Amino acid sequence: MNLELVVAAKKPVADGVVLLDLRPRGCLSLPQWQPGAHIDLVLGNGLVRQYSLCGDPADRSRYLLAVLREPRGRGGSRHVHDRLAAGDMVEVGGPRNxxxxxxxxxxxxxxxxxxxxxxxPMVAAADARGAAWRLVYGGRTRAAMAFHADLANRFPGRVVVCPQDETGLLDLEAELSTPRPGTVVYCCGPEPMLAAVERACAGWPPGALHVERFAPKPHGGTAEAFEVELAGSGRVLSVPADRTVLQVLEAAGVLVLSSCEEGTCGTCETGVLEGVPDHRDSVLTDAERAEGRSLMVCVSRSRTPRLVLDL
Structure with a gap:
């Protein structure tokens, strides 16, 4: 069930980036969340976008979101930047992690x-736990890098700020060429960076690398027709090559929660009881893909003639 929150404040925090402070009316406490979680922002006219929570999980009085204007995006960030104002009400779904x-x-x-x-929030949590950690933060320019000064001041000696116009691209080879026992890597950024990090971490132990994508991961798979069987009713539906499982389910009147329809948010994750999914999402880990126990019906398909879904 979605919540209706008020935009308590909206302010610029970098070139092209605004920070939204969303609060419930009255003295309600917001649902709990942990570092890495995101929420759905329902913007009207069919616009639903996912944004990471970047505040303090212990503060249940508000959600903080930083939104980058994407000139070539699908309209969500433009709506936030150009139309959403302090005092407006906005519908929010989640959080999910x-x-x-x-x-x-x-x-x-x-x-x-x-x-x-x-x-x-991950950096703050790691620091609170007393863990050893280091943050390497790259961007086009200092002016475009939100929160960099606050981070460097709060955690002196642990934050490396690398504006591209001053230092060039991040030296991922230096950071990742040698696997480090006991170290996990968390990465979020544009697709070229994520792909480079994944290549650089190919020799690291399984599970050492964790990435999050804001845009769909490219895939070269072809689309073939297959069938899905709904375990609860035994109903069998055909999924043609030019339609997604989600589209077929919706057309058949089967309710499945969905949001991004790009395989990046995880809202439509559905259990798989039989068959082998063809995973095309940007959410599941390699281990979860290998298990084949679920798929994102908005983008993923099947490697077998039929999938039996837990619906």
Missing amino acids: HFPLVAAERYLFLAGGIGITPLL
């Missing part, structure tokens, strides 16, 4: 641009 902070001896946090947002 597909990017949780695991326990570890040491952390290496890698942020690119607005990818700093989910890492902010």
Whole structure:
């Protein structure tokens, strides 16, 4: 069930980035969340977008979101920047977390641009736990890098700020060429950076790398027709090559919660009882993909003629 929150404040925190302070009316406490969580922002006219929570999980009086204007986006960030104002009401869904902070001896946090947002509460949590950690934060310019000064002042010696116009691209080879036992890597940023980090961490132990994508991960798979069986009713539906499982389910009157329809938010995750999914999302880990116990019906397909879904 979605909540209706008021925009208590909206302010710029970097070039092209605004910070939203969303609060409930009255003295209500907001649902709990943990570092890495995001919420759905329901903006009207069919716009539903996911934004990482970047405040303090212990503060249940508000949600803080930092939103980058995306000139070539689908309209969500433009709506936030141009139309949403302090005092407005906005509908919020969630929170959900597909990017949780695991326990570890040491952390290496890698942020690119607005990818700093989910890492902010992670850095604070790691520091509160007394863990060893380091943050390497890259962006186009200092002016475009939200929160960099606050981070450097709050955690002296642990934050490396690397504006591209001053230092060039992040030296991922230096950071990741040698696996470090007991260290986990958390990374969020633009797709080229994530792909480079994944390549650089190929020799690290399984599970050492954790990434979150704001845009769909590219895939080269072809689309073939297949069937889905709904375990609860035994009903069988055909999924043609030019339609998604979600579209077929909706057309058949089967209710499945969905949001991004790009495989990045995890809202439509559905259990798989039989068959082998063809995962095309940007949410599940490699281990979860190998298990094949669920799929995102908005983008993923099937490697077998039929999938039996837990619906």
